[in-house]
Amino acid sequence: MSNAKLEQLDQxxxxxxxxxxxxxxxxxxxxxxxSDSDSLKAGNRGPTLLxxxxxxxxxxxxxxxxxxxxxxHARGVAAHxxxxxxxxxxxxxxxxxxxxxxxxxxxxxxxxxxxxSKGAPETAREVRGFAVRWYTDxxxxxxxxxxxxxxxxxxxxxxxxxxxxxxxxxxxxIPQAASAHDNFxxxxxxxPEAQHMTMWIxxxxxxxxxxxxxxxxxxxxxxxxxxxxxxxxxxxxxxxxLGAHGLVWDEAxxxxxxxxxxxxxxxxxxxDSGAYPExxxxxxxxxxxxxxxxEFDILDATKLIPEELVPVQYIGKLTLNKNVTDNFAExxxxxxxxxxxxxxxxxxxxxxxxxRHFSYQDTQLTRLxxxxxxxxxxxxxxxxxxxxxRDGYGRQRIxxxxxxxxxxxxxxxxxxxxxxxxxxxxxxxxxxxxxxxxGPKFQERYNQATLFYNSQTPAEKEHIIKAACFELGxxxxxxxxxxxxxxxxxxxxxxxKKVAEALGYPVPPPIPGWVNHGVVSLNLSxxxxxxxxxxxxxxxxxxxxxxxxxxxxxxxAALTSSGALVENVGIRRNRVVASNGAIMKAEHSFWTQKxxxxxxxxIPGGEQSIKTLxxxxxxxxxxxxxxxxxxxxxxxxxxxxxxxxKGHFTGVTFATGGxxxxxxxxITGNADxxxxxxxxxxxxxxxxxxxxxxxxxxGGGGISGEFIKEIGKHRCWDRHVSLTPA
Numbered sequence: 262m263s264n265a266k267l268e269q270l271d272q273x274x275x276x277x278x279x280x281x282x283x284x285x286x287x288x289x290x291x292x293x294x295x296s297d298s299d300s301l302k303a304g305n306r307g308p309t310l311l312x313x314x315x316x317x318x319x320x321x322x323x324x325x326x327x328x329x330x331x332x333x334h335a336r337g338v339a340a341h342x343x344x345x346x347x348x349x350x351x352x353x354x355x356x357x358x359x360x361x362x363x364x365x366x367x368x369x370x371x372x373x374x375x376x377x378s379k380g381a382p383e384t385a386r387e388v389r390g391f392a393v394r395w396y397t398d399x400x401x402x403x404x405x406x407x408x409x410x411x412x413x414x415x416x417x418x419x420x421x422x423x424x425x426x427x428x429x430x431x432x433x434x435i436p437q438a439a440s441a442h443d444n445f446x447x448x449x450x451x452x453p454e455a456q457h458m459t460m461w462i463x464x465x466x467x468x469x470x471x472x473x474x475x476x477x478x479x480x481x482x483x484x485x486x487x488x489x490x491x492x493x494x495x496x497x498x499x500x501x502x503l504g505a506h507g508l509v510w511d512e513a514x515x516x517x518x519x520x521x522x523x524x525x526x527x528x529x530x531x532x533d534s535g536a537y538p539e540x541x542x543x544x545x546x547x548x549x550x551x552x553x554x555x556e557f558d559i560l561d562a563t564k565l566i567p568e569e570l571v572p573v574q575y576i577g578k579l580t581l582n583k584n585v586t587d588n589f590a591e592x593x594x595x596x597x598x599x600x601x602x603x604x605x606x607x608x609x610x611x612x613x614x615x616x617r618h619f620s621y622q623d624t625q626l627t628r629l630x631x632x633x634x635x636x637x638x639x640x641x642x643x644x645x646x647x648x649x650x651r652d653g654y655g656r657q658r659i660x661x662x663x664x665x666x667x668x669x670x671x672x673x674x675x676x677x678x679x680x681x682x683x684x685x686x687x688x689x690x691x692x693x694x695x696x697x698x699x700g701p702k703f704q705e706r707y708n709q710a711t712l713f714y715n716s717q718t719p720a721e722k723e724h725i726i727k728a729a730c731f732e733l734g735x736x737x738x739x740x741x742x743x744x745x746x747x748x749x750x751x752x753x754x755x756x757x758k759k760v761a762e763a764l765g766y767p768v769p770p771p772i773p774g775w776v777n778h779g780v781v782s783l784n785l786s787x788x789x790x791x792x793x794x795x796x797x798x799x800x801x802x803x804x805x806x807x808x809x810x811x812x813x814x815x816x817x818a819a820l821t822s823s824g825a826l827v828e829n830v831g832i833r834r835n836r837v838v839a840s841n842g843a844i845m846k847a848e849h850s851f852w853t854q855k856x857x858x859x860x861x862x863x864i865p866g867g868e869q870s871i872k873t874l875x876x877x878x879x880x881x882x883x884x885x886x887x888x889x890x891x892x893x894x895x896x897x898x899x900x901x902x903x904x905x906x907k908g909h910f911t912g913v914t915f916a917t918g919g920x921x922x923x924x925x926x927x928i929t930g931n932a933d934x935x936x937x938x939x940x941x942x943x944x945x946x947x948x949x950x951x952x953x954x955x956x957x958x959x960g961g962g963g964i965s966g967e968f969i970k971e972i973g974k975h976r977c978w979d980r981h982v983s984l985t986p987a
Contacts, residue, residue: 264367266341269643270591301316328630333424334374336438337372338371338472339591340528340538340582341369342369345365345578346358346577353493354606355487357397357604370393372392386441388407388462391406400644401603406478406497407480409467410480411458412562413455414454415612419452426448430443440732442735464725466505468507469508471503473501481611482560494547495544498542503797509724516857529584534826536796537580541575556702560610562611565709596628632650633653648674649667716782717785717786720788720978721787725756726760729745753777788975791973793970794824795972796823798860800826801830801863802816802828803831803874804837805870806832806838808837808865809865812867812897812898819965819966820968830847831847861892862884862895864903885907885986888909888980893926893977895967909984911982919931926980934963935965936962
């Protein structure tokens with residue numbers, strides 16, 4: 262994979278440890294020391310000498326390797342890719358990267374958590390950053406968004422307070438990467454404007470299954486301007502091709518300890534294996550004449566525009582297809598900036614966006630050491646840059662000539678006209694008194710919070726309530742909890758009642774005249790985004806010595822033909838012996854990889870294997886934990902008895918005769934029913950390679966067909982799991 266940006270970066274890449282190159286260790290100024298293991302001493306037991314320039318160069322560089330981590334969004338992972346518009350959008354914008362459907366635009370995307378430090382676990386309940394940079398012929402365009410379409414505050418003046426409240430409490434630096442503490446909820450309870458965002462952060466949106474299965478949003482209203490000088494407002498959306506899916510809270514907490522790098526590992530492995538993540542870019546366009554036609558203000562970042570009012574038009578696709586080669590030089594040194602705009606895309610008067618313009622620029626000056634951070638390789642545009650800026654820390658360019666000012670006698674560089682692509686700010690008519698105030702429509706706080714809750718499925722509502730119980734249950738100040746219950750009562754009394762009862766607080770009294778408006782926006786539910794796509798889903802196969810290789814191969818063939826990834830979890834790692842004596846590699850053992858790492862679990866039959874699993878506590882915990890996390894589970898032949906006897910699966914029925922039974926996404930059947938009749942060609946391939954078996958598999962019918970269908974739903978939310986130990 263290559264593009265103009267990657268070719269630019271390739272000129273700077275170097276591999277110090279290139280086998281066979283004969284390279285020698287050198288100092289940063291080129292001298293080759295004769296030893297890189299011992300400092301220069303006065304005698305072999307004597308003091309180290311100050312003249313040891315090699316030691317001083319090496320240790321001094323090491324001492325200064327760290328730069329200040331981001332105040333927010335410190336924990337991030339990034340990748341390169343490309344964007345391609347489906348059809349020209351020149352009728353609404355001058356932005357040329359949205360004009361040519363045949364052109365692929367280089368992009369760099371960084372995902373991140375917000376509150377946690379650089380080493381925090383990635384599965385904490387957190388808002389996620391979703392920042393995209395297009396390297397266009399007209400300069401860099403940065404869309405610095407999140408995975409939630411709204412924000413906590415309306416005005417940037419309150420951003421420092423929000424972050425201070427959410428970060429670890431200052432007296433003991435606890436808790437890390439968690440909002441479940443007094444300071445955060447105290448602040449939220451005193452900010453009515455934050456209540457819509459509160460519903461989002463309590464939902465499964467803040468514990469994504471994968472960055473590849475996560476929405477992105479520009480949050481703010483931006484402005485599009487076309488060649489005719491016509492202005493329109495726009496909201497940007499990213500829709501994941503795989504659908505949007507979350508973890509469950511118990512699973513997220515366990516992953517935080519089992520694999521703190523779960524999300525970055527998932528992204529890296531997917532790209533490395535060729536399962537390139539994809540998103541569609543959507544836009545909601547509001548004509549200038551309709552700016553004031555809504556009951557809310559489109560400049561209010563705590564509000565969204567329901568798709569029922571303004572449909573999302575999907576205009577292009579983003580594909581990530583190359584991992585970074587140097588995490589520091591690319592992921593850490595990248596500096597996104599909301600004011601990085603190109604002709605045809607402009608800022609609106611959203612007061613939060615206006616404040617971000619200043620803050621992002623200001624932050625980079627400190628974090629990256631000076632004004633030349635745009636010359637760093639990952640930040641450098643691919644278009645030529647000419648201006649009279651000079652000097653400063655970290656200067657990379659070498660400017661020739663005598664002239665360092667404009668205008669000058671050479672007449673170069675000159676200003677670009679609009680016709681030549683010069684950026685012209687829209688001639689917006691402004692009038693008003695100088696004041697610290699907000700528009701009248703900014704004052705309504707609760708309608709969209711209720712809209713969000715109304716739009717969730719019963720399972721999603723239950724998760725919001727349980728999340729609220731967890732978060733407020735960590736608060737030690739009763740007054741904070743009571744104030745939040747009052748807010749919940751204004752959003753939906755059901756929330757206030759259930760949270761109060763669970764935590765042992767008085768239920769707030771009914772609000773006179775309060776009625777739920779009943780409005781629903783179905784696309785606000787993540788469960789409804791499940792589209793049956795199981796591409797890159799990771800399925801764990803539980804095996805022990807004596808497992809049935811035929812059942813194993815048939816199920817693997819069916820799953821891989823549908824794009825899923827299969828990994829074996831064995832009684833031991835590496836070498837597991839099948840019932841026919843064949844050796845199977847187990848990528849993991851029950852010790853090294855838990856069920857939390859997989860989207861679904863399959864157990865093939867085999868009398869000896871099942872006998873071993875029956876007596877293995879880790880294997881028993883595996884199936885019960887997967888069931889408790891609502892994941893699809895399949896078993897064939899002898900393995901059905903393992904689920905029957907060792908699974909605490911409330912309400913599940915199992916196959917007992919010749920039928921395949923799908924009961925609450927637990928699929929069971931006989932040994933000869935793995936593939937079913939429509940995959941008979943593959944069923945006849947015994948002992949063939951997986952690739953050969955897959956060639957005749959449709960993925961439908963039998964146990965595998967039902968299994969694939971359930972994996973495609975992400976989770977089975979109809980289960981009752983309260984009695985399942987895990």
